[in-house]
Amino acid sequence: MTGTAPAASPGPAGYTAARPAPVRRLTVLYDAHCPLCVHLRHWLQRQRQLVPLDLVPAGSAEAQRRFPELDHTATLAEITVVGDLGQVYRETSAWIVCLWALARYRSRAHWLTTPAGRPFARGTVLAAARYRSPALPPCAPGVRECATPPGGPWGPR
Secondary structure (H helix, E strand, O other): OOOOOEEEEEOHHHOEEEEEOOOOOEEEEEOOOOHHHHHHHHHHHHOOEOOOEEEEEOOOHHHHHHOOOOOHHHHHHOOEEEEOOOOEEEHHHHHHHHHHOEHHHHHHHHHHOOOOOHHHHHHHHHHHHHHHOOOOHHHOOOOOOOOOOOOOOOOOO
16 A cells, blocks of 8 residues: 555656656544544554554544644544655544554454455444444543443454
């Protein structure tokens, strides 16, 4: 997976073609008031990263300083990842790019972008969103532990 910012690439006879520039660093904006989100933040930090991940609380002064153009209210509602060249990944794409940054999960991230894998990625994101829903107490502000959703930690089977 690479970012979307073009970089000049000299071709034959001086021809210059645009190609995607590689992503060298990612910033993950996460909800610091959600126990599930904080748990995933710690999990990401423990993984071997092929692309460094900066984990910044969504809506924080730091997030607003780094990314003044983002809708910071929206970043609290959905995972948002920003690449070093300004690429913005949201929801399913954000989860996939986080996995892509990790040594152990890069091949799985590539599979999740295929027609066969995309429904699994989307289902995981929807389950996490349902788990975080304000209607459910597990990730409400002030709650210290998330309850286990039906079917175990990964949702219904």
